[in-house]
Amino acid sequence: MVDPVPGADAPHLPQRSQLVQLLTPEGERVEHPDYALEISDEELRDLYRDLVLVRRWDVEATALQRQGELGIWASLLGQEAAQVGAGRAMAASDMAFPTYREHGVAWTRGVDPLHVISLFRGVDNGGWDPVATGFNLYTVVIGAQTLHATGYAMGLQRDGAENATLAFLGDGATSQGEVNEAMIWAASFSAPVVFFCQNNQYAISVPLERQSRVPLYQRAAGFGFPGVRVDGNDVLAVLAVTRQALQAAREGQGPTFIEAFTYRMGAHTTSDDPTRYRLASELEEWKLRDPIARLKAHLSRQDKADAAFFDAVEREADELAERIRSGTVDMPDPDPASMFDTVYAEQTPWLAAQRDEFVAYRASFEEAGE
Structure with missing residues (x-):
């Protein structure tokens, strides 16, 4: 489906024909010829709950850093749909290889938010079990996780396992040698890995147009495997595209590169000042594409959720925020x-x-x- 947002043909937005979309910014459900998605009302409500709780976690963590309780925090504000959609597309036996921003994916894999926050507080190196959760530890070295994911996928291949890996990266990481090396190896061995690029437009502070002369998803063709660009603020489209790519990987069809076209609403990290390199008007334009607002509009207009449901989710978000605040402050210092x-x-x-x-x-x- 095309993207109906006014100004979608502007230089910083993709051409309408390039973007896979199943839910418009106004909350209208649309179909795509290549990415059908059957989803129940209950599953839609569960996705909405995921988005709201993940955002609340992120907001609380940002506040905790500002209060001196965390050393740093990498916000996902605006990228919730990309992460929740990708995470919910995974099978239980798949393995995710994150950067340092995939809090939404961690949530979908059952990782306790406090186990992620402990890393940013400096209490440990990450408190979760990668094997039990199917979610590897965070990788701060830009792009290194794509090599880890490809190597792991090649191991699965040699073990005869019908599983896949999902490697997360940002648009800036596509300029790293490790990413290109990983895609060469993945292509050469038809490794069961999906490269999931969250294109949030700026890497740290460099805009996309300076990073690449072609859309990022088109780079996949040079390595010999498919690339697709999906509306990264549309949780349904991300779910459908990632699910199909992972299934293809499990079936021996090799890697896929997914470019989730989204936007980082906040700073790169709490050490960054985004007002120095982007315009407020651009931020306002992207607010119209908010992933949570569009799913809420769909649920409301189609009578798939009522006020009681939305109120219950907000109460749960408040409870999560309180648990995160108290749990963070009460973390003991390690020996x-x-x-x-x-x-x-x-x-x-x-x-x-x-x-x-x-x-x-x-x-x-x-x-x-x-």
Whole structure:
């Protein structure tokens, strides 16, 4: 379906014919010839709940950072549909490889928000079990997770497993060598991996038009596998496109590159000031494409949800916010020496010696009464 938003042919928005869309910004359900989606009213309500709770988590974490409780926070504001849609498209046995912003995907994989926040508070390196959740630990090194995902997918392939991996990346990461290397390997071995690029328009501060002379999804053709651009603010379209790409990967058809065309409504991280590189008018234009507002409009106009439902979701969001606030503040500080415990699966003599030296060094201050 074409994108009916006024101004959709502007330079910073895709041409109408390029965008897969199943739910317009006004909340109208439309069909696409290549991406049919059968979904129940209950599933629609569940998706709405996901979007609202994930956004509330993000808002609370941003506030906690501003209050000095977190060292930094990477906001997903505006990208909820891309992440929830992709996460809900995964099978339980699939594995996701995130960057450091995929809080919405973490939510869909059953990761406790406090286990993500503990990483940004500096309490640990990520408190969840990647094997149990099918959600790998966050990767801060830009693009490295695409190599991890491709290697994991090749392992699945050799084990004869009918699973797939989903590698998340941003538009800026497509300029990294690791991403290009990962796509070369994935194509060469028809690895069961889907590259899911959240194109939020700016990388950190560089606009898309400076990053690429062609739409990002078209780059996939150069590597020899399909690319598709989906409305990243349309949770239904993202769900349908990602589900189909993952199924193709499981069936041995090789990788797919998905470009979720979306927008980062906030800063790159809490250390960033987006007003220095983008216009307020652009932000206002993208507010009209808000992923939560469009699904709420659809549910309301089609009588698929009533006021009681929306009120209940808001109450649940308030409860989640309170749990996040109290849980973050109450996190105990770790023993500094524990940083040596999980570097390797098994302790090495060299690392054990470093740990002993560090413990003795700290003890020397206590002995001196400092």
